[in-house]
Every structure is written in structure tokens, then in C-alpha cells.
Amino acid sequence: MHIGKTLISERRIRRRVRELGAQITSSYLNQDLTLIGVLNGSVCFMADLMREISLPVEVIFIRLSSYEGTWPGEISAGTDFNFDVAGRHVLIVEDIVDTGSTVKFIETKLSDLGATTVEICTLLDKPSLRVHQTRIRYIGFQIPDEFVVGYGLDYDGLYRNLRHVAILEE
Ligand code: 5GP
Numbered sequence: 001m002h003i004g005k006t007l008i009s010e011r012r013i014r015r016r017v018r019e020l021g022a023q024i025t026s027s028y029l030n031q032d033l034t035l036i037g038v039l040n041g042s043v044c045f046m047a048d049l050m051r052e053i054s055l056p057v058e059v060i061f062i063r064l065s066s067y068e069g070t071w072p073g074e075i076s077a078g079t080d081f082n083f084d085v086a087g088r089h090v091l092i093v094e095d096i097v098d099t100g101s102t103v104k105f106i107e108t109k110l111s112d113l114g115a116t117t118v119e120i121c122t123l124l125d126k127p128s129l130r131v132h133q134t135r136i137r138y139i140g141f142q143i144p145d146e147f148v149v150g151y152g153l154d155y156d157g158l159y160r161n162l163r164h165v166a167i168l169e170e
Contacts, residue, residue, distance in 0.1 A: 021052020041095035
């Protein structure tokens with residue numbers, strides 16, 4: 001496996017993240033907002049996005065585990081969902097939404113914890129394999145059904161530190 005064609009350049013990512021930050025800032029003016037990042041993939045996106053949001057936001061990271069051998073993958077919490085989001089607006093920050101099971105799982109958990117609203121912001125949206133229909137409020141880029149790496153996304157633990165998003169090739 002090796003890094004193939006650049007799908008989204010560093011420059012396009014930077015420009016889009018700035019736009020998303022401005023949009024989020026104007027949507028949540030004067031509201032209590034918590035950003036929830038899903039480790040490890042969202043680390044680059046969250047780091048850049050939160051600095052483009054001009055509001056006093058709370059930032060929390062969570063970790064999920066998915067059991068192997070099942071498809072589309074049964075998900076469980078690798079983190080205790082014991083943080084206080086009751087009465088707050090919550091924005092889930094994801095690297096990529098594929099089948100939608102990850103965001104669906106987190107959305108349900110956060111609603112159960114009493115969040116006022118739960119919305120989703122993803123850098124990448126791969127709609128072709130969607131199983132769980134979820135409304136994604138903020139999308140950086142829609143991409144085709146390719147396995148991508150870079151800007152937080154890995155293959156076997158590698159390539160998260162690329163500044164751009166690339167297609168992984170055989
Ligand atoms: P979902 O639960 O929506 O099916 O998948 C979300 C997770 O699958 C992402 O957070 C990511 O870890 C992984 N994933 C889905 N597509 C890709 C991809 O193209 N590249 C990488 N590196 N991970 C992916």
C-alpha cells in the first residue's frame with residue numbers, strides 16, 4: 001500500500017475549515033457549545049477547526065471501539081460518556097462519515113445525556129456506503145467511495161500526519 005493521488009490539497013482544507021469555523025460561529029452565537037471530537041481521526045480537523053471558531057467553546061475528545069468481525073461494525077464506547085452536556089448544544093466533530101454508524105451511536109448517547117441539540121460536523125462525507133441515515137449539518141467535502149488517508153486519517157496507524165488527504169493505492 002502507498003499514498004496515491006491527492007484528493008484534497010492542504011490549501012483547500014485550510015480554506016474550507018476557515019469557512020466552516022465562520023459558519024459555526026454565526027450559528028451558535030450566545031449559546032453554550034461543546035465540541036466533541038472522536039479520536040484518533042479527528043485530531044487534525046478538531047485542532048484547526050476549534051481555532052476558527054470565535055466563541056468560548058468547550059472541547060472534549062472521546063474514543064470508540066468497534067468489534068472486529070462484524071460489518072458494518074458494532075460500536076461500543078471506549079470512553080465513559082460521563083461528561084456534563086445537559087442543556088448544552090453539542091457538535092460532533094468527525095474526520096469522515098461512511099456508513100454513519102459511528103455518528104449515530106454518539107448522537108444517541110449525547111441525546112440521552114440531555115444535550116439541547118446534537119449536530120454533526122464532518123470533514124469528509126462518503127455518502128455511497130451510508131447505512132444509517134443521519135443529518136449532517138456541516139460537511140467539508142463529499143468524496144467518492146475511495147479509502148483515503150492523511151490529515152488525521154490513517155491506514156494501519158500511518159499517514160495521519162500528512163497535510164493533505166490522499167487516496168491509498170495498492
Ligand atoms: P462509519 O461509522 O461512518 O462507517 O465510519 C466512520 C469511521 O470509519 C471513521 O471515523 C474512520 O475511522 C473509518 N473510515 C471510513 N472510511 C475511511 C477512509 O476512507 N479512510 C480511513 N482512514 N478511515 C475511514
